[in-house]
Amino acid sequence: MISFDLSLYLILDPDLCSGPQGMIDTARIGAQNGVTMVQLRAPRWKKRLWFETARLLKEMLAPLGVPLIINDQIDVALAIDADGVHVGQEDLPPDVVRRLLGPGKLLGISVANREQLDASDLSGVDYIGAGPIYPTRTKLDAAPALGVDGFAELRRAIHLPTVAIGGIQANLCSPLITAGAQGVAVVSAICGQPDAATATVALRQEIDRAAQRRS
Amino acid sequence: MISFDLSLYLILDPDLCSGPQGMIDTARIGAQNGVTMVQLRAPRWKKRLWFETARLLKEMLAPLGVPLIINDQIDVALAIDADGVHVGQEDLPPDVVRRLLGPGKLLGISVANREQLDASDLSGVDYIGAGPIYPTRTKLDAAPALGVDGFAELRRAIHLPTVAIGGIQANLCSPLITAGAQGVAVVSAICGQPDAATATVALRQEIDRAAQRRS
Numbered sequence: 001m002i003s004f005d006l007s008l009y010l011i012l013d014p015d016l017c018s019g020p021q022g023m024i025d026t027a028r029i030g031a032q033n034g035v036t037m038v039q040l041r042a043p044r045w046k047k048r049l050w051f052e053t054a055r056l057l058k059e060m061l062a063p064l065g066v067p068l069i070i071n072d073q074i075d076v077a078l079a080i081d082a083d084g085v086h087v088g089q090e091d092l093p094p095d096v097v098r099r100l101l102g103p104g105k106l107l108g109i110s111v112a113n114r115e116q117l118d119a120s121d122l123s124g125v126d127y128i129g130a131g132p133i134y135p136t137r138t139k140l141d142a143a144p145a146l147g148v149d150g151f152a153e154l155r156r157a158i159h160l161p162t163v164a165i166g167g168i169q170a171n172l173c174s175p176l177i178t179a180g181a182q183g184v185a186v187v188s189a190i191c192g193q194p195d196a197a198t199a200t201v202a203l204r205q206e207i208d209r210a211a212q213r214r215s
Numbered sequence: 216m217i218s219f220d221l222s223l224y225l226i227l228d229p230d231l232c233s234g235p236q237g238m239i240d241t242a243r244i245g246a247q248n249g250v251t252m253v254q255l256r257a258p259r260w261k262k263r264l265w266f267e268t269a270r271l272l273k274e275m276l277a278p279l280g281v282p283l284i285i286n287d288q289i290d291v292a293l294a295i296d297a298d299g300v301h302v303g304q305e306d307l308p309p310d311v312v313r314r315l316l317g318p319g320k321l322l323g324i325s326v327a328n329r330e331q332l333d334a335s336d337l338s339g340v341d342y343i344g345a346g347p348i349y350p351t352r353t354k355l356d357a358a359p360a361l362g363v364d365g366f367a368e369l370r371r372a373i374h375l376p377t378v379a380i381g382g383i384q385a386n387l388c389s390p391l392i393t394a395g396a397q398g399v400a401v402v403s404a405i406c407g408q409p410d411a412a413t414a415t416v417a418l419r420q421e422i423d424r425a426a427q428r429r430s
Binding site for chain 1: 261
């Protein structure tokens with residue numbers, strides 16, 4: 001079992017970051033200011049660009065001790081020896097992904113509601129991304145928003161570390177941590193922010209305060 | 216080295232075949248009437264659909280002795296133990312693909328002109344798909360068409376088995392075989408044809424006649 005820290009999980013968006021170099025810059029600033037995991041997600045990219053960008057991200061993040069997670073593209077993850085992958089309900093099934101990855105890598109899956117949770121084979125899964133919590137514009141095919149109460153209810157049924165995702169800004173982190181989230185995943189709260197460092201620090205403080213209150 | 220027969224290479228198109236079941240039906244009819252390789256290509260599909268369709272195709276084609284090649288998605292190929300993969304210039308680099316696949320699988324790459332050929336690492340590559348020969352509507356980002364003369368010139372520079380691809384119909388096979396193609400790859404000459412069996416037989420006869428004249 002690999003140890004991992006879901007508390008502030010940055011998902012890079014190619015549009016909000018204005019392309020590969022902006023994603024690398026954003027990830028660096030995030031990792032230097034409290035981000036604990038970085039996910040590369042670029043549904044419209046060809047794989048050569050995936051490969052080249054993922055390789056640069058890994059090279060930059062590894063010395064900072066921040067794991068790089070690849071969304072959906074298991075071949076890219078294998079090619080660059082990423083730290084893990086994240087798959088949605090329409091991607092390769094988790095048991096197939098675990099077989100391709102082997103035991104030493106992180107595997108997260110997205111769950112939007114109780115039905116999806118109950119239908120998922122969780123045997124090789126390390127963590128759950130539960131959401132969207134709030135309506136989001138960065139994922140066009142997202143399921144209906146759960147809200148904090150919906151998240152809290154879903155969280156009680158999940159027996160794995162869980163990160164809340166979808167439309168989360170700094171002032172919205174606290175109730176999710178209180179409701180049992182190990183952390184929050186953000187896109188637009190960091191990507192494309194005029195001052196990504198300050199935005200990251202604000203998220204980090206909000207999450208740490210909520211976690212302290214909970215414990 | 217695996218033996219393979221490029222002579223009539225069917226590339227399945229989701230739209231022309233009206234979806235997964237139509238693709239499986241078309242592949243079966245093709246394989247029963249002279250198709251020697253089948254490639255699954257579906258750039259807009261999510262991977263769950265890729266995985267499920269590829270698995271069914273493999274199950275159907277394996278007893279017929281026709282290899283299944285997966286376009287671009289190396290993870291899907293690994294997941295279903297496909298016979299090989301085909302990658303384009305913007306997909307994962309061939310040397311990376313060979314490393315992921317191991318030695319026992321076929322690897323083909325697309326080459327549109329001499330510049331792409333010279334820039335490609337061919338060390339782990341089994342065959343070249345050269346084209347487009349004619350203008351095509353089934354690949355929107357295709358390079359300019361080579362024509363038969365352009366193909367013949369490119370073919371002379373290639374030291375690997377080569378399949379001609381792009382806009383090829385039955386009456387256009389013969390000059391390509393004469394110009395040194397080991398075979399032709401077709402999409403719309405079989406996919407979506409009102410009588411796919413008859414269309415396949417016509418291609419098969421045309422190719423065999425041209426190959427006999429050449430030898």
